[in-house]
Amino acid sequence: MNFVDAIAKLASLGPELRAGTPGSGGEPRKFSLEHIRVLLERLGNPQQSFASVLIAGTNGKGSTAATLASITHAAGLRSGLYTSPHLLRVNERVRTSSDGALAEISDDGFARVFTQVDAAAEALVSECALPHHPSFFELLTALAFVYFGERGVELAVLEVGLGGRLDATNSVEPIVSVITDIGLDHMDYLGNTLREIAGEKAGILRQNGILVTLSQHPEANSAIGDAAMAKNVRGVDASRFLPPHGFAGVPSGRSASLLARNEYDVAVDGEVLHLSSPLAGQHQQRNLALAVATAVELRTNHKFAISNEAIERGVRETVWPGRLEWIPSQRGHAPLLLDVAHNPAGAWTLRAALSQLPETMPRTLIFSCLADKQIEEMAQILLPLFDSSSGDPLRAADHVVLAPIQNPRAATVEQLLAAAHTLGVPAHASPHLPGALAQAEGITPREGIIVATGSVFLVGELRALVLAEGHVA
Secondary structure (H helix, E strand, O other): OOOOHHHHHOOOOOOOOOOOOOOOOOOOOOOOHHHHHHHHHHHOOOOOOOEEEEOOOOOOOOHHHHHHHHHHHHOOOOOEOOOOOOOOOOHEEEEEEOOOOOEEEHHHHHHHHHHHHHEEEEEEEOOOOOOOOHHHHHHHHHHHHHHHOOOOOOOEEOOOOOOOOOOOOHOOOEEEEEEOOOOOOOOOOHHHHHHHHHHHHHHHHOOOOOOEEEOOOOHHHHHHHHHHHHOOOOEEEEHHHOOOOOOEEOOOOOOOOOOEEEEEEEEEEOOEEEEEEEEOOOOOHHHHHHHHHHHHHHHHHHHOOOOOOHHHHHHOOOOOOOOOOOOOOOOOOEEEEOOOOHHHHHHHHHHHHHOOOOOOOOOOEEEOOOOOHHHHHHHHHHHHHHHHOOOOOOOOOEEEEEOOOOOOOOOOOOHHHHHHHHOOOOOOOOOOOOHHHHHHHOOOOOOOOOOOOEEEEHHHHHHHHHHHOOOOO
């Protein structure tokens, strides 16, 4: 099948935890690794052809994965990177070292490997070796592993999709496991407490394996520690690669951005390294530390040739759009700040970043999210920062624009308005995101800023609109 056919077939598949097509309301499918393992075995167990680092967590795992893969690529390793979800195109999820860059899989390559994986799945179903066709994420994970094997990948950096213990990516045998910061998200599947969720994330640990992490909430620490002790895991504390306590970044060298840049020195094996990351926000310092600690672990105990110069260059050349991404003013409009804050922890992180902006700067928020997210809590964290009715004269010119996103799980405008009205925050409603962007551009003075957040899907759609206008490289 061609690329268009492959994408159509992929879109018809049910999500990870449901049978049938999206929105069908089918019975929850069995959440296990059994089916992905059957599929991978039919495909020749491609995941055994490369070493892997598996990264789980609630927030930061994508940034950590992108930074680590950039480091290993800069070191000259044939690297693979598998992440989710995507912003614009599904190809973004699967990247390998190619022609001097971590390049996404081509349309032709995607179609070819998808056809191979899909045919194997269909055969297994017809033979009753599988009870139903694999899910969207299971099929993509198998596709990535087959492609990595074809490309001769030496080291694959894999971002866990959901949880850890039963996620399809956990079908590999990682040489290093990484756990980023853990918060309350996907509670329908992972548990209602930080301890329960951390226990699911710790499912990526292996007997006598290695864990790279940082200290965090005591409940999460306790669950991760118990799991690590039970499996005799050696822990690597990434805190030695954090900047001095309280370091908030340096003024950005970019002419337009007002966000501080994560640029500082750390000591690595007796040598001072200068880290300069394009990823803004103080929270990224933790993700950066995890990536650097993992790179040092890979070279020290797994004999991968990763020099300190490669660490510096990999950090500097990391590409991970949509995370506090500043798009300069265009056509007389205010600049745009895109951030994929899709849960309360992400909203708090964005709120901290916004505190760096001048208080006198007029602000407009474009907000939307999925209906299964914590809408009220996210609204409570973010919307008051844009409340023109608060009585604060500095906020009198602020606005909130709400719009639906193109996803069957999207919250309706009515749900979003209800959350705003509960808080007493005035909000405009737009029927779609293109209209929301046009409205925000019309009401925000050029010296102000438009902040778009609440969902990966919102950021992806808005970024596509801006890309189409040629504003983003």
